[in-house]
Structures are given as structure tokens and as C-alpha cells.
Amino acid sequence: KAGVTQTPRYLIKTRGQQVTLSCSPISGHRSVSWYQQTPGQGLQFLFEYFSETQRNKGNFPGRFSGRQFSNSRSEMNVSTLELGDSALYLCASRADRDEAFFGQGTRLTVV
Amino acid sequence: GIQVEQSPPDLILQEGANSTLRCNFSDSVNNLQWFHQNPWGQLINLFYIPSGTKQNGRLSATTVATERYSLLYISSSQTTDSGVYFCAVLYYGGATNKLIFGTGTLLAVQP
Numbered sequence: 473k474a475g476v477t478q479t480p481r482y483l484i485k486t487r488g489q490q491v492t493l494s495c496s497p498i499s500g501h502r503s504v505s506w507y508q509q510t511p512g513q514g515l516q517f518l519f520e521y522f523s524e525t526q527r528n529k530g531n532f533p534g535r536f537s538g539r540q541f542s543n544s545r546s547e548m549n550v551s552t553l554e555l556g557d558s559a560l561y562l563c564a565s566r567a568d569r570d571e572a573f574f575g576q577g578t579r580l581t582v583v
Numbered sequence: 584g585i586q587v588e589q590s591p592p593d594l595i596l597q598e599g600a601n602s603t604l605r606c607n608f609s610d611s612v613n614n615l616q617w618f619h620q621n622p623w624g625q626l627i628n629l630f631y632i633p634s635g636t637k638q639n640g641r642l643s644a645t646t647v648a649t650e651r652y653s654l655l656y657i658s659s660s661q662t663t664d665s666g667v668y669f670c671a672v673l674y675y676g677g678a679t680n681k682l683i684f685g686t687g688t689l690l691a692v693q694p
Contacts, residue, residue, distance in 0.1 A: 505681065509624070515669065515684040528681050560624045564682065569675050572616065572682055574626040 474499065476565045476575035484581045490551040493578045497544050497565030503527075504546040505572070506538060509560040518561075521546050522568070550580075558582045585610045585674055589685035596660050596692050604655040604688045606670035614673035615646050616682070617655050619666055626669065629655070660692045 477496040485491050497504050505528075506518040517530040521540035538548045550557055558581050564572040586609040596602055606615070617629040630637050630644040632653065637644050641660075646653040657664055667689050671682040 507682075507684075514686050515671075517681045517683070520681060522680075530681075562624075562626065569613065569673070569680060571614075571628065571631040572671075572673075573628060574618075577624045579624065 476563060476573055478561075478563050478575035478578050480578060481576065482579050482581075484583060485553050486583055487553055487555060489553050490549060491553060491580060493548045493550075493561055493563075493580075495546045495548070495563030495565075495575060497546070497563075498573060501565040501567050501573075502544055503564075503566040503568055504540055504544065505564040505566070506546070506548050507562045507564065508532075509562060509577075510556075510558075515562070518548070553582045555582050585612065585672060585683050587670060587672055587683050587685040589668075589670060589688050591688060592686065593689045594691070596690070598660060598662060598692055598694050600660050600692075601656070601658045602660060602690070604657070604668055604670075604690075606653040606655070606685055608651050608653075608672050610651070610674075611648070612672040612674050615653050616671050616673070617644055617653070618669045618671065619664075620669060620687075621666055629668075657690075660690075662692050662694055665690055665692045 503522045505520040520528040540546045560577045562577045563575045588607045614633045618626040632646045634648045641658045643656045667687045671684045
């Protein structure tokens with residue numbers, strides 16, 4: 473059974489640009505959550521999608537958005553990038569309210 | 584919201600030593616997971632343990648939900664055990680359904 477796949481693994485972007493990250497969950501899992509990890513703030517919850525609907529949202533500005541497709545794959549978009557958006561972005565896959573499995577992450581650097 | 588605290592924040596061990604990592608949480612939770620973050624950033628599942636005790640090789644975990652804490656035991660530590668260990672509690676109530684992470688324990692095992 474394939475694990476959680478995140479692409480790309482690494483990204484370098486310039487301030488003001490936008491970026492889209494992708495997450496393919498484990499087959500059969502309908503919940504995809506996104507987390508941001510920075511040295512100063514730790515692991516922070518961004519949002520969760522379940523069956524194409526946003527079920528939960530963390531305390532992040534509107535520049536952070538996401539969506540989920542009918543095959544459960546999810547994308548996360550960050551617009552008007554700021555230096556502080558540099559982080560490791562992790563995606564978690566769950567069947568529903570049970571054990572979460574994480575992808576390898578996307579490391580975003582904003583210069 | 585629920586607070587998750589881990590102790591100690593840092594730990595240095597000699598290879599072969601045993602250790603206990605602690606996770607305290609401030610309210611009733613639906614579930615709890617322990618993760619090991621590898622040097623490349625991926626969160627590796629160790630235990631999914633709402634209550635009771637589980638063992639996996641040299642690692643074991645105990646969660647006492649009524650007293651709001653969980654312990655992760657590492658026996659006969661190896662250099663490959665180095666990294667950051669996170670506990671995360673799963674809370675779902677109303678519209679909330681997310682993992683809340685502790686601040687982690689940074690473990691360094693020296694040869």
C-alpha cells in the first residue's frame with residue numbers, strides 16, 4: 473500500500489510569488505490535513521479537508537488556501553509569499569478520525 | 584484550547600542507555616500518537632495509543648487518559664534513535680477535528 477506522497481520535495485520562491493503544494497493520501501483515506509513546521513512555532517495546523525469539503529481551519533491568514541479533489545488528492549496554495557512562510561509543510565492522511573500518516577513534506581524557502 | 588507539553592525538551596544519552604519521554608495534555612482527548620521525526624523531516628508513526636500500553640521492539644508507550652499523560656520508553660538506545668520525538672493528541676468536538684502537537688523532545692544518542 474503506497475504511503476502519503478507530497479510534491480515537490482523542495483521549492484525556492486521569491487517574495488510576492490505564489491506556490492502550490494500537492495498531497496496524495498493513502499488509498500481509501502478521505503481526510504487530508506496540512507501542517508506548517510517552523511523552528512519558532514513548531515507544528516501548526518493549517519486546515520483539513522474531508523470528502524472535498526474543508527472541515528477545519530487553523531489560525532492562518534487568507535493567503536493560505538486549499539482544496540481537495542474527488543480522488544482525495546489535495547493541494548495547498550500560498551499567495552503573495554512572505555519570508556516568514558519559509559517552512560516545512562507536512563500533509564497528513566487519515567481514513568477519518570483515526571491514526572494519521574504523514575508524507576515526507578515539502579520544504580519551502582522564500583527569498 | 585488543549586495544551587500539550589513534552590518533557591524533557593532535550594536529552595543526551597550514551598548508546599545503550601534507557602530513557603523516558605513524557606507528554607502531558609490539559610484536557611480529555613480522543614486519541615494520542617507518538618512520532619519520530621527523521622533528519623529529512625518526515626514524521627514516522629511510533630504508536631497510536633488512546634490508553635493502555637503498547638510495545639514495539641525496544642520502544643513502548645503507556646497512556647493514562649484519566650490522568651492526562653503518556654510516556655514513551657526507549658530501551659537500549661542506538662544512535663539511529665536520535666531525532667525529535669513528538670506526541671500529538673487528537674481532539675474532535677463540534678467542528679474541530681485535528682491533531683495538536685507538543686513542542687517535542689530532541690534526543691541525541693552518542694556512540
